[in-house]
Every structure is written in C-alpha cells, then in structure tokens.
Amino acid sequence: MKQYRINGAEVHGIPDLYEQFNRELMAEEDWRLGSSLDGLNDVLYRVDSEIRDGDPAVFVWTNHALSRDALGFDETQRWLQNKLAQPTSFNQQRIQSDLDELRNGAGKTYFELILEVFADHPLIELELR
Template sequence: MPVFHYLGCRILRMQQKQFIIEGSRINTITDFYTEINRLFMAGEDWKLGNSLDGFNDLLHGGFGAIAGEEAIVLVWKDIAHSKAALGVDATRKYYEEKLLPDSPFNQRHFKEKLTELNMGGGQTYFDILMEIIADHPNIRIVTA
C-alpha cells in the first residue's frame, strides 16, 4: 500500500476496487441482478439469484469479486434510469409475485408493503437497494 508523507503526517492511501454499474442496462429487477452478476460474479461458476438477501450477502464479501470489507467504489452510470426502472411499478410487481397462491413468503408482510406502496408511501426496490448498500460503510456510490 503506498505511503505518503505530508507535513510530518503519514497518510496511507487505501486501495479501492471500483465497479461500474451500467444503469442503462437495468430495466427490470432481473436486469439489475444480471448486471450485478456481470460485475461481481464473473469468475464464479454460479450466479446470484434475484434476492435482496443474496445481494446483501454479496456486499459482505467472501465470494465473487469482493474479498471482505475492502474499500469498494460503485460508479453507477445512468442512475436516474435505474431508479425509474426499479421504481413503483417494478416494486408493485415484485410484491404481487410474493403474494401469489402457494407462495412461501410472509404474506402479511408483503401485503403491508404493497398497501404502503399503493398509498404513495413505502420504499421502492431501488430505495431498498440503496439502503442495503448504505449498510456497508466500506462501499461508496459515485454517480456518473
């Protein structure tokens, strides 16, 4: 790791991995995971499924391109496009799929989330992703 000296102070320059998310490729939730797999799972013989928990686990590191709690910069191009694509309509569809007959998911939870969304509140899928990323202090988003 390079060491810099400035007025007698020792400054360590942390190496950061950088990943560029091509936001224009993200038109659906499935597209988001396709992009994440392209960036983080290229060297693996398996891919991350469409799972918020799986995405969170990926950001913890230990598999894929993130080794651990190393410094990561996510350069998110066309983030406004991604935000719109993963907005209310995509989130509504996501919740409705969780409420299909024979769904193994917590029906009450997803009914509440869908009601909040339909009443103009609640988080969109994009908001949930941003919250997950924010829970990882070693990861910084830069928009481009």
C-alpha cells in the same frame, strides 16, 4: 481500488439489475446471484471483507436516474405481487403491508431498497452518477 460499474441505461427491471451485479461481482464464482436483496447483501459482505483486507471498492452507477425509474413503483408493485403469488415462500402479511404502503405513497421502491442494502455496507462507496 476495485471499481464495479452499473449502467442504469441497461436496467429495465429487476432481472436486468442482477445481470449487471452478476457480471461485476460473480465473474469468478461458479454460481449466480438471484434477484434477491438478501443475496446481494451477502455478496456485499464478501466485498466488505476484501476492503478490510486492503482492497478498497467503489460502485459507480451511471445513468442511475434511469434505474430509479425502471425500479420504481410499477416494477416494485410487480415484484411484491409476485411474492404474494407464492404464499408458501414469503410472509404474506408483511408483503401485503409493503404493497399497501407502496400504493399509499409511503412504501419504498426497489431502487430505494437497493440503496438501503448498500447503506448497510459503509465501507463500500456508492457513486450515483
């Protein structure tokens, strides 16, 4: 079984998380995964295909509570505000709606969005420790 490790104690923001994803998932690639939920989703499809070929995989996320805090409200708000600052790159209406929902307590944090990406890949086991 292939095991990927994420150390939540080393995650202080979104870029730190993707540094760990790159270390774990992209070591044999000649390109790096950017801070993108869509990009992460695409790379996890590669892991899905490896699992289907008989190579099970598990992600072990230690100190995940620290990541939950680091990728919580403040970091998510910064991430959404950065997207709003790029009006030609993102759907501004949707981003503003996401930001409003976050501020009203109904929106998802970046940590929760990451968990949703993993949930879209039921063959991949995610252990939060």
